[in-house]
Amino acid sequence: MTAIEAHSLSEDQFAQLAAGFGDTATVSWLVQAQASVQRELLAAVGGFGPHDDPRFAAAWDVLVGLDGSAPDAVAAVLAHPYTRVWAMALLENISRGEFVAADVYHLESIAASAALLAGADLRLPVPVRDGMAPLPMFGALRASERVWIDTGRELALAEAVRKLTYGELTVTLEDTDPYRALPYLGSEIHPTGRLSDAEAELWQQAFGGAVEFLEAHLPAYMPGLRVGLCTILPLQPDGPTDRSASARLAFGAVGIAARHLDPQSLAELLVHEFQHVKLGAMMDAFELYDRADIDPRYHPPCFSHPRPIEGLLHSTYAHLAITDFRRVQRTIATGAAAEAAERRYVEAHTLTVEGITQLEAAASLTPLGHTIVAAMRTRADLDR
Secondary structure, three states: OOOOOOOOOOHHHHHHHHOOOOOHHHHHHHHHHHHHHHHHHHHHHHHHOOOOOHHHHHHHHHHHHHHHHOHHHHHHHHHOHHHHHHHHHHHHHHHOOOOOHHHHHHHHHHHHHHHHHHOOOOEEEEOOEOOEEEEOOOEEEEOOOOEEEEOOOOOOOOEEOEEEEEOOEEEEEOOOOOOOOHHHOOOOOOEOOOOOHHHHHHHHHHHHHHHHHHHHHOHHHHHHHHHHOOEEEEEOOOOOOOEEEOOOOOOOEEEEEOOOOOHHHHHHHHHHHHHHHHHHHHHHHOOOEOOOOOOOOEOOOOOOOOEOHHHHHHHHHHHHHHHHHHHHHHHHOOHHHHHHHHHHHHHHHHHHHHHHHHHHHOOOEOHHHHHHHHHHHHHHHHOO
16 A cells, blocks of 8 residues: 555545545645655655765754654655655666765755754754755755754845745745756746845735635635645746646646736636646546556647647646636626637637547546546536
8 A cells, every 4th residue: 555545535525626626625635645755755765865975874864863853844844845856856866876966965955944944953064056055945045065054043044935925825936946947857948046026026916916816706726725735936938928837746836927927817827737736646646547648649728739648638627727717707807808808718618628528538548537537527518
């Protein structure tokens, strides 16, 4: 039995997710299942990592000790979206017989962040890359070489992480973690560098307005966002349209580039990308399709080139939220904007139905995969 299988999900909760939603308890299940995955990855790092390297071994001992004395602090660092990205990069390198120093010694950053969260009175090293010493969940120190910190004291961070807040909802605006760009290497997607204070304030204003819009007009999506969304990754705008992207390995994080950072645009991108986050976690927990079906022979909504079955499932599932958003937009817009909103709604609904039709004809879906597609069909039919 895997760590994920040790958790239980009711039929009703699976049905919620299949339909594109998920209440607090249901998305909390995804969060807990992902925590189990992340702990398994950390165990693999400990099992296969270079313990003959004194720096790695010392950082591992610190982390093990903190897991005994302050397990919540360790769990919080493991839940940081880009900790999993780091762990996978390290393990993939090790599988090839490579020990990349930056990846190996990032364990020092993980241990130091856990100690800071725990309030432990320790003196620990933090490695430096590109003039910065990263501390996941906290930000980064400016340094030219490996720096030692006292974790029981407050740090003067050169680049402290910023938080976006609305009521009791708080998410990290992540522009410091060195692993945030790794899932997008080789693609046309590029995270921003460090945002200015003025840019960060624009994000805060848009975020508050976006959450207020969702609470008023798409409240069914809010319970999942409140418990599952922890990080927004600012992306560089590219071209005439808004852009968003999520990484399968970075659960809880959504990447967003908006041409104009306004509440409604951000609201649409948030519900759109969080669909990918939920489905990625479901794919970790359940077999939804034959993993051997990797040929790019499907045509997902909004993609000009064919993709494998996973891409079709992801894109269609995300379009459920886009269709919902545009359905709402057409009811609140007036004048010429209402006509444009109606066209955008029809386009989104048409693309969603086309994606569902392709999925229904696919031979590689498992019974659970077909359950999700059937739920999506029901949703689409209700929107007609």
